[in-house]
Amino acid sequence: MTLTLDIDKPREKKPVVAQTIFLAAGLALLMLAPLFFYPVFLMKLLCFALFACAFNLLLGYTGLLSFGHAAFFGGAAYFTAHAVKEWGLPPELGILVGVAGAAFLGAIIGYLAIRRQGIYFAMITLALAQMFYFFCLQAEFTKGEDGIQSVPRGHLFGFIDLSQSTNMYYFVLGVFIIGVAIIWRIIHSPFGMILKSIRENETRAVSLGYSVRNYKLAAFVMSAALTGLAGGVKALVFQFATLTDVGWQMSGEVILMTLLGGIGTLIGPLFGAGLVVTLQNYLATSEFPVTIITGLVFMVCVLLFRRGIVGEFYNSRLGRKLGFEHRH
Amino acid sequence: MIFGIPLQAFLGQLLIGLINGSFYALLSLGLAIIFGLLRVINFAHGAQYMLGAFFAWLLLSYFGIGYWPALVIAPLAVGLVGAIIERTMLRRLYTLDPLYGLLFTFGLALTIEGTFRYLYGASGQPYATPTALAGGTNLGFMFLPVYRGWVIAFSLVVCIGTWLVIEKTKLGSYLRAATENPILVQSFGINVPFLLTLTYALGAALAALAGVLAAPIYQVSPLMGSNIIIVVFAVVVVGGMGSIMGAIVTGYLLGVAEGLTKVFYPEASNIVIFVIMAIVLLIRPAGLFGRDA
Numbered sequence: 330m331t332l333t334l335d336i337d338k339p340r341e342k343k344p345v346v347a348q349t350i351f352l353a354a355g356l357a358l359l360m361l362a363p364l365f366f367y368p369v370f371l372m373k374l375l376c377f378a379l380f381a382c383a384f385n386l387l388l389g390y391t392g393l394l395s396f397g398h399a400a401f402f403g404g405a406a407y408f409t410a411h412a413v414k415e416w417g418l419p420p421e422l423g424i425l426v427g428v429a430g431a432a433f434l435g436a437i438i439g440y441l442a443i444r445r446q447g448i449y450f451a452m453i454t455l456a457l458a459q460m461f462y463f464f465c466l467q468a469e470f471t472k473g474e475d476g477i478q479s480v481p482r483g484h485l486f487g488f489i490d491l492s493q494s495t496n497m498y499y500f501v502l503g504v505f506i507i508g509v510a511i512i513w514r515i516i517h518s519p520f521g522m523i524l525k526s527i528r529e530n531e532t533r534a535v536s537l538g539y540s541v542r543n544y545k546l547a548a549f550v551m552s553a554a555l556t557g558l559a560g561g562v563k564a565l566v567f568q569f570a571t572l573t574d575v576g577w578q579m580s581g582e583v584i585l586m587t588l589l590g591g592i593g594t595l596i597g598p599l600f601g602a603g604l605v606v607t608l609q610n611y612l613a614t615s616e617f618p619v620t621i622i623t624g625l626v627f628m629v630c631v632l633l634f635r636r637g638i639v640g641e642f643y644n645s646r647l648g649r650k651l652g653f654e655h656r657h
Numbered sequence: 658m659i660f661g662i663p664l665q666a667f668l669g670q671l672l673i674g675l676i677n678g679s680f681y682a683l684l685s686l687g688l689a690i691i692f693g694l695l696r697v698i699n700f701a702h703g704a705q706y707m708l709g710a711f712f713a714w715l716l717l718s719y720f721g722i723g724y725w726p727a728l729v730i731a732p733l734a735v736g737l738v739g740a741i742i743e744r745t746m747l748r749r750l751y752t753l754d755p756l757y758g759l760l761f762t763f764g765l766a767l768t769i770e771g772t773f774r775y776l777y778g779a780s781g782q783p784y785a786t787p788t789a790l791a792g793g794t795n796l797g798f799m800f801l802p803v804y805r806g807w808v809i810a811f812s813l814v815v816c817i818g819t820w821l822v823i824e825k826t827k828l829g830s831y832l833r834a835a836t837e838n839p840i841l842v843q844s845f846g847i848n849v850p851f852l853l854t855l856t857y858a859l860g861a862a863l864a865a866l867a868g869v870l871a872a873p874i875y876q877v878s879p880l881m882g883s884n885i886i887i888v889v890f891a892v893v894v895v896g897g898m899g900s901i902m903g904a905i906v907t908g909y910l911l912g913v914a915e916g917l918t919k920v921f922y923p924e925a926s927n928i929v930i931f932v933i934m935a936i937v938l939l940i941r942p943a944g945l946f947g948r949d950a
Contacts, residue, residue: 445938619771621772
């Protein structure tokens, strides 16, 4: 295993400085953002950004298009909300329940879906997630159409009051950074290299002796668990969990965020989520339905703009000069 | 009485199952034809079904054009729209990963659905049953509304007719050949790009036809397409898209299975098709009639 990986080792890049500056500037912006923006908006953005990054781990780095990630996002929101409200668990444990639940769901759906490839994989995940939607519609603990309302945010580690929106914001930011760091670690590990090789050429990965199915399933479960992290935190931010988060429209939304930001780029989904969430907020007060815009953006992206915002930047002359690399 | 269920209720649900099955069969047939040649999963299939129903409703309420002309006009109109979309946009995606075709048609579906929701609201519009098919007949063991009988019979005819066209005619042989090897077929002087346009238009027209048939049974609503398309995807996964006949048979079978579940265990009737899909994936991952792994 080590032999092949030595060959595949990413080439050393000179202009690490520019990238470090970008990273530091980005972090500083996120730290200072609550001074300029409404915190709940920012928290929503970060939750969706983490959701999209987790989704991208599967689509961008393993080449699997899941059309059912709403099940993990909305499912985790329900689990966390239930654990915190009904069982009285502290927020950190409640989120852990959400993550575990999403990972469990991911294991079941993933196990079934990886039995088929490509286009069928997308249809199977969509159908199974829809099945979970109907389950949530009828199950007792989800409270049907009402959803789980007035979920307490509680005290983090027993002493940080999360009902204060500033505290909550930095908690969400912390979770986001940890989540993205985990994804970064995964895609830069030997395991992540094998995922990329599956994306590039599945048959060759098989012939090299990798049990592709296990790797796919592992990637699927990890993506589901990280999606659950985003969903659980979202339930605490908004203090409710409803059917909207498990519907197929939500699965479509996260695909759009990833596509718009840049499939297979680490921070692309952050930009995609930012744009989509801003657009939704902007259109929320008008009569004009968001779905028309969403649909049109989808069509334009697929026809003309497949690299996404960050992908196009990486591929531009400036991006290359700064040492970014984006293969497609 | 059958298994402790009154015969009337049993046959009533069986009939509803057959009706749903007719729509599943018509829609999965169209999906399979489009996928066979274009390698695109047409997510907009549900939207095209909805468009068919809406065209029928618009023709009736604004122009006073009734059911029978609508049965011809609506599929032609939707087929034409489909042909234009294929020519101008979808065509550019054939060389890419098939996933982009799915994403493009998903966006198309959202746009169409959103537009109709914006224009006509989310609630359904009633569409009257044509007078020639109103009422019902007593078969002795059950009461059969004539229109429902018509839907089952007509959709069977359309399904078998389409199958015959593809399996037995010259045009069908071109289509099948182009599915196997488009470059070779083109080198024989057959206009393959035109065949692709025709195929997409045919698939869209079939969906619209199903929509017109559905209009008097369900209400004409902008959301009717997205509700059915996910179930049809599950049908297609169960049947496998390798065979046209497979798509038709699976459509009817799963419709009936759904109807019977409503009799014996109503809570599960929403999900029974998905459960069957999961079981089929465990036992026969390629689908009941599938050839491709």
